[in-house]
Amino acid sequence: MKFHALVEVSLRPGIADPEGTTIERNLPALSISGVSEVRAGRAFRFSVEAPDEAAALAIVGEVASRLLSNPVIEDHRIQLETN
Amino acid sequence: MAPSVGVLVFPGSNCEHDALKALRGLGAEAELLWHRDTDLSAFDMVVIPGGFAHGDYLRPGAIARFSPVMDAVADFAAKGYPVLGICNGFQVLCESGMLPGALQKNAGLSFICAPCELEVASTTSVLSQGLSLGSKLSVPINHFSGSYVCDDGTLARLRDDDRIVLRYVDNPNGSVDSIAGICNEAGNVVGLMPHPERACDPLLGSVDGALLLSAFLGAELRAPAHS
Numbered sequence: 001m002k003f004h005a006l007v008e009v010s011l012r013p014g015i016a017d018p019e020g021t022t023i024e025r026n027l028p029a030l031s032i033s034g035v036s037e038v039r040a041g042r043a044f045r046f047s048v049e050a051p052d053e054a055a056a057l058a059i060v061g062e063v064a065s066r067l068l069s070n071p072v073i074e075d076h077r078i079q080l081e082t083n
Numbered sequence: 084m085a086p087s088v089g090v091l092v093f094p095g096s097n098c099e100h101d102a103l104k105a106l107r108g109l110g111a112e113a114e115l116l117w118h119r120d121t122d123l124s125a126f127d128m129v130v131i132p133g134g135f136a137h138g139d140y141l142r143p144g145a146i147a148r149f150s151p152v153m154d155a156v157a158d159f160a161a162k163g164y165p166v167l168g169i170c171n172g173f174q175v176l177c178e179s180g181m182l183p184g185a186l187q188k189n190a191g192l193s194f195i196c197a198p199c200e201l202e203v204a205s206t207t208s209v210l211s212q213g214l215s216l217g218s219k220l221s222v223p224i225n226h227f228s229g230s231y232v233c234d235d236g237t238l239a240r241l242r243d244d245d246r247i248v249l250r251y252v253d254n255p256n257g258s259v260d261s262i263a264g265i266c267n268e269a270g271n272v273v274g275l276m277p278h279p280e281r282a283c284d285p286l287l288g289s290v291d292g293a294l295l296l297s298a299f300l301g302a303e304l305r306a307p308a309h310s
Contacts, residue, residue: 018192072185073232
């Protein structure tokens, strides 16, 4: 089966995020208010061929934790879809 | 006998010739070593120079960690041979787990290229042995992702085990505890963001980098921390 994975990687809570802070600090220049807790991150999409969802999740989890994110400073979140 | 130093080259490394010139100027026999080579038997020590290994894609050092040479470097380090990571090389050592913590984007999001005052915080590592504790060195930095970060437990261990090698006098990038360089438990693997190879000639404004590289070249094989 073919699965489509979306992996979101962002800095762990408590790790300074200068990119998110800079985005948040500059929102008033667009006359936008009320936005807070901006955290920057990255998203990765890819396809996985695996016999079932559990097997696909195992592969995606390994890609996410061993390559796409640095567990010292980053968390990741996985979404998996079939079609 | 002059020590033989392997200077690693990844696609995207760009300080390898500076390192080579500085090390040779200090009497070492230094040679470049391509990242696909896995034989380190000709070398007494290894330097991982600055640059943008594999384009710094994903994160600095994230892809370099999987280059064929890195398993050999890990074995080499585990045997007690001196390994030095400069700037991107420091990032590679952290990503590969040979040093704890990580380097993230500078506070303020500025790429900083400037001379920097450092304080020698430990003299137990291969890079700082023989230097005076607390002495000040002027060595340039040149990075975007140089803000050292680690969890509280790691920081406590680094402090307790005297593994913080260099601190910034005026923390330029938001590093935890002003850390500019650290070493592993045995002291034979050192990573630092400043570029000592760029401070080895009076024409460049400082020769303090030569003090660090000379200390490194004088390093003996160290027994591994855990055998």
